[in-house]
Every structure is written in C-alpha cells, then in structure tokens.
Amino acid sequence: MIRVTLPYPPARRPPPAGGDTDLRLSPAYRRWCERAGSRIQPSATPIAGPFRLSIALRRRSVRDDLDQRAKAVLACLEHHGVIRDANLCAQLCLHWNAGLPAACIVLLEAGEGAP
Incomplete structure (x- = not known):
C-alpha cells in the first residue's frame, strides 16, 4: 500500500464552451502538481493494472466539490x-475528514475489490 500526504488539490476546470474537450491545465493546477510531486516517492514501475484509491480531505469550505479534487489527485x-x-482505478473512496493531520491523505493499493 502506498500512502501519500498531499497539499489540498485544486478543482479541475470545466471544459470551455464550444465542445473542446482538451483538458487545459491552469497555472494553479500545474504549481500544485509540482508541489505534490515533491511529496510522492517515485516508483520503479507504475501500477499498470487495476487499483484501489482512497482520498481523505480536510474540507476548507462547504462549497468544495469532492469529486473534482479526486480528478486532480x-x-x-x-x-x-x-x-x-487513471482509468485503471477499480475502486475510489472519497471523504471529508475534519480531523486529518494534513490537507489530503491518499492511500493507493494495487488490485481490485474492497481494501
């Protein structure tokens, strides 16, 4: 199991009007991803099969959208x-937790089924 503590993830921006589906990464997202990457222990080989992901976030505002944070992670x-x-994610668990010691804690485990 991999455990990573990340800074609070940004929400993914909606696609622009007109049907353009390319994900345009905002400068804020790029900065966050760079900061988050410094906290991620590089893996010799990426998980290439199904995996389970659990993301716990310390909610900053009642207006925050949980699933948008998952997309950034x-x-x-x-x-x-x-x-x-990311499409290999077989199980995704998201939840708010006011008592977290960090803004975002990610647990990742290779394989399908319940943890």
Missing part, C-alpha cells in the same frame, strides 16, 4: 508515474 499520480492510467 488521479491526474497527478499518473503524471508522476505512480499509476499508468
């Missing part, structure tokens, strides 16, 4: 070579 794990592809 998955993209970052893929970008830094921890997972081969």
Whole structure:
C-alpha cells in the first residue's frame, strides 16, 4: 500500500464552451502538481493494472466539490508515474475528514475489490 500526504488539490476546470474537450491545465493546477510531486516517492514501475484509491480531505469550505479534487489527485499520480492510467482505478473512496493531520491523505493499493 502506498500512502501519500498531499497539499489540498485544486478543482479541475470545466471544459470551455464550444465542445473542446482538451483538458487545459491552469497555472494553479500545474504549481500544485509540482508541489505534490515533491511529496510522492517515485516508483520503479507504475501500477499498470487495476487499483484501489482512497482520498481523505480536510474540507476548507462547504462549497468544495469532492469529486473534482479526486480528478486532480488521479491526474497527478499518473503524471508522476505512480499509476499508468487513471482509468485503471477499480475502486475510489472519497471523504471529508475534519480531523486529518494534513490537507489530503491518499492511500493507493494495487488490485481490485474492497481494501
């Protein structure tokens, strides 16, 4: 099992009007991903099969959107070579936790099924 403590992830920006589906990464997301990457222990080989991911966040505002934070974490794990592809996520657990010692704690485990 891999455990990573990350800074609070940004929300993914919605695609622009007009049907353009390319993900345009904001400068804020790029800075966050760079900071988060410094906390991720590089893996010799990325997880190339199904995996389970649990993300706990310390909520900053009642307006925060939980699933948008998950997309940023998955993209970052893929970008830094921890997972081969975010679409291999077989199970995703997200929750707010006011008592966390960090803004975001990620648990990642290779394989399908319940942890």
